[in-house]
Amino acid sequence: MTRKYSNMNQHDALYKVARAYPGGLDALAARMQVSVNVLRNKLAPGIESHYPSFEELSQIVELCREAGVKDALLPLHALLGRHGMAAFIVPEPDHISDDDLSQTVCRVMSQVGGVAEAVSAALLDGVITNDEADLIEREFQGALTALGEWRARLRAHHRREDKLNNEKRELIKK
Template sequence: MTCRYDEISQHDALYIAARGYPGGVEALAQRMGMAAHVLYKKLRPAVETHHVNYEEVSEIVEHLEEVGKIALADLALQAFNWRHARVTFRLPDMTVSAGELFA
């Protein structure tokens, strides 16, 4: 069974994605060089003293992609874009130069 999330909060989506990392938030925090309790706080929007920044979100997405959790990485990106009335799609893997791509 496949679950599809529509209009999910970007904070909820990032937390779901982080929990899906092998070993959970604790392992992801270690991979990021951060204490687990700090990452937990950053993933909770109700905590006003801690926030994830763009670099940390990108790092979370990259780590998820590295371990093959593409759907979870996409969930986090899609939720962010949904909030801003945008869509996300994955570019096909291609080996062309930048010039050829933009031509």
């Protein structure tokens, strides 16, 4: 029987992401400079005597993200979700474009619509399955990321406006 891994369980999510590293657990263990057997034991959901440390979790997420592993941040989202928290990616200031803020608002509303659609579809039969819960969680993460991007764009816009206003004030003083 094949085990179904949950995106909402931080142990399952970490194992799933680590296995998706290019070259699998063997390559990831080599990058981390640990034995593949030790890494496998720390990540395997059925082995309760070994767990990754916070540093190892962070390193796995970082290496998987650098390698372009899809959903590399999923273990962090699952861990935060377990504790009733959520996170979003904060865009680097260099990666915030000057596109129209109204376009960002449209993206946010589209993402929120995706959440509503996933919830609505899940509730049609009155039961939210594990797969539906995972999809809803993924949609929420997308919406939170869009909100985080909107926030960053608004802050960047404000900083630019503030800088221009300060420059104008300096010119007027002269």
